[in-house]
Amino acid sequence: MAADPNCIFCKIAAGDIPSTTVLDSPLAIAFLDVGPLADGHVLLIPRDHYERLDQMPADVFGQVAALLPKLGSALQRVAGVDAYNVLQNNGAAAGQEVGHVHFHLIPRCPGDGLGYRWNAKSYAAGRADELAARFSELLD
Amino acid sequence: MAADPNCIFCKIAAGDIPSTTVLDSPLAIAFLDVGPLADGHVLLIPRDHYERLDQMPADVFGQVAALLPKLGSALQRVAGVDAYNVLQNNGAAAGQEVGHVHFHLIPRCPGDGLGYRWNAKSYAAGRADELAARFSELLD
Numbered sequence: 001m002a003a004d005p006n007c008i009f010c011k012i013a014a015g016d017i018p019s020t021t022v023l024d025s026p027l028a029i030a031f032l033d034v035g036p037l038a039d040g041h042v043l044l045i046p047r048d049h050y051e052r053l054d055q056m057p058a059d060v061f062g063q064v065a066a067l068l069p070k071l072g073s074a075l076q077r078v079a080g081v082d083a084y085n086v087l088q089n090n091g092a093a094a095g096q097e098v099g100h101v102h103f104h105l106i107p108r109c110p111g112d113g114l115g116y117r118w119n120a121k122s123y124a125a126g127r128a129d130e131l132a133a134r135f136s137e138l139l140d
Numbered sequence: 141m142a143a144d145p146n147c148i149f150c151k152i153a154a155g156d157i158p159s160t161t162v163l164d165s166p167l168a169i170a171f172l173d174v175g176p177l178a179d180g181h182v183l184l185i186p187r188d189h190y191e192r193l194d195q196m197p198a199d200v201f202g203q204v205a206a207l208l209p210k211l212g213s214a215l216q217r218v219a220g221v222d223a224y225n226v227l228q229n230n231g232a233a234a235g236q237e238v239g240h241v242h243f244h245l246i247p248r249c250p251g252d253g254l255g256y257r258w259n260a261k262s263y264a265a266g267r268a269d270e271l272a273a274r275f276s277e278l279l280d
Contacts, residue, residue: 020268022275032268035260040271053226054213062206066198072230073194074278078271083231086193087256090212091223094248095255108234115235116227116256120175128160128172131180131218135162138214 004049009100013047023071028064030071030105037106037114040079044071044103051099052090064101071105079107085115144189149240153187163211168204170211170245177246177254180219184211184243191239192230204241211245219247225255 003010011017013029022042023030030044046064050056056064068086075084087104089096108114123131143150151157153169162182163170170184186204190196196204208226215224227244229236248254263271 020272022272023279032263032272033260034268035262037258037260039263039267040275042275052212054209054216056209058206058209061209062202065205065208066202068205069194069196069198069201070279072192074275076194077278078274081231081233083229083233083236085234085256086226086228086230088226089223090226091221091248093221093223093250093252094225095258096223108231110233112233113259114257116225117254118177118235119253120173120177122175123172123179127179128174132160132162132172134218135180135182135214138217139163139210 002049004100007049007098007100009045009098009102010049013045022074023067025067027060028067030067033104037104038079038081038108038112040075040107042071042075042105044068044105046101050101052096053088053101054090056101065103068103068105075105075107081107081109083108087116142189144240147189147238147240149185149238149242150189153185162214163207165207167200168207170207173244177244178219178221178248178252180215180247182211182215182245184208184245186241190241192236193228193241194230196241205243208243208245215245215247221247221249223248227256 012019019031033041085106152159159171173181225246
């Protein structure tokens with residue numbers, strides 16, 4: 001997959017826009033978010049341009065994601081925390097602002113005011129089975 | 141890694157607690173969250189017990205994560221949305237409620253009131269380089 005000439009993350013991956021890189025591998029790079037939610041907030045991106053995760057070949061996505069354990073481990077030591085969120089947004093309605101797959105790793109500490117808005121509901125009788133049947137049609 | 145006898149997700153993976161399974165693979169399963177944030181909210185978990193992602197071997201984590209593209213693709217069709225968040229929490233301060241690695245896949249639509257609380261800041265001069273140097277010590 002070629003680079004997208006209009007994509008800021010492609011330009012960062014190519015070194016055409018400077019970034020504060022923290023991890024550099026053949027398939028992916030990680031760098032500090034310039035608008036961090038917390039000190040040490042990093043982004044992990046594939047070098048190649050894919051807009052959304054569901055557009056990535058499973059093996060490529062898996063190899064990029066395989067960098068997360070060591071990145072998460074380092075993040076905790078650098079930020080001096082024992083908790084972090086991994087967040088990956090797909091689509092504008094999900095808050096995706098750059099159309100190039102990226103994982104946010106966000107250090108967390110108690111009372112920081114961050115986190116996902118949680119407003120859980122429950123399924124009416126039969127609804128869960130109905131949804132699961134549709135998933136099965138697509139995934140089996 | 142053995143199952144943890146006190147872990148609800150290990151019991152779900154073993155079939156000892158029922159769940160609405162949507163994907164079943166040798167290394168991982170996905171099932172509907174019983175307290176969904178939106179219709180079709182699913183969890184993807186490794187079958188083996190690991191509390192946090194940084195405790196998982198990179199290759200195992202990569203193979204589990206490699207299921208996300210097809211799961212994300214199916215999720216959009218089942219939920220009838222074109223956006224979703226992937227969220228993975230590590231540690232109590234990050235909102236992790238079950239101590240077994242899990243990815244949330246959360247369907248999103250405009251005005252749903254969900255999403256991550258975003259309160260970006262910026263780094264004082266020199267701070268980003270300081271953090272990056274610490275990452276490099278750990279990751280190079």
